[in-house]
Amino acid sequence: MEQNINELIPINIIHDFSDDYLKDIDPDGHNKILNNWHKILWEKCLPSNDEILTLETKNKGYFYFYHKSKLGEYYFTSDSIINSYFDYASTGRHKAMQEIVSQFSKDGIMQFFKTASSIGGYIIFPIGNGYTLNQSRGCNAKISDRFDLTLECIRLFYNNEIEPNINPLGKSIIRYADFFKLFKDFRGYCDFFFLQDLTTENYSKIKYFIPFNGFNGKPKPASVEEYKIFKDNCINFVNCRNTRIDKYVKNWHGT
Secondary structure (H helix, E strand, O other), rough: OOOOOOHOOOOOOOOOOOOHHHHHOOOHHHHHHHHHHHHHHHOOOOOOOOOOOOEEEEOOOOOEEEEEOOOEEEEEEEOOOOOOOOOOOOOOHHHHHHHHHOOOOOHHHHHHHHHEEEHHHHHEEEEOOOHHHHHEEEEEEOOOOHHHHHHHHHHHOOOOOOOOOOOOHHHHHHHHHHHHHHHOOHHHHHHOOOHHHOOOOOOEEEEOOOOOOOOOOOOOOOOHHHHHHHHHHHHHHHHHOOOHHHHHHHHHHHO
């Protein structure tokens, strides 16, 4: 009888999936271990009604999750939430950022990249209802793939602030409003996905990776000093989230 991969490979918060990226493989869609860890973490009771968000793993050349119950029908994929702006494959991505990033040691940038590639640097987002939230945050010039700004847009959604001039991702979030309602409110969403360290204690504000002066400013770090702050805060957030994940898994296994 074949053993469940969850039994063979328990979640290891030190493990990172950076080797996949360096081999030009997207772990979100192709790494079985990462996707099984998602199943361990997110297949649990929802805060809105105590129903379990069951996740059926599907594979059509890439991994995704499927849920169907009285809660509705949903599709999900894994997504990386921390962008180091490091051109790890020398593809010319983030070209405008390389002058700043190159001022840091290779070891320091690799530490950032590898930390961002640990389980604390991943989440699942819904897909299948038009342009996804993950696509939107990566393409929107007011977000530039920053998860702290994405979380601010999610917070605004829960406050019914969805107008484009206020919430750059409002339209994309509305497409998946039924998914976000599963978590009851912003606190429920953050607690479910272990995002507490990116908010204040009362969940009323986001702890931004770099100072935030509204969505009319430039989201990417604009100097070496600002990138250092960004890097340090991203690493701290992922480490804190990994600690929460580790505690949850150990309690789940009764260890």
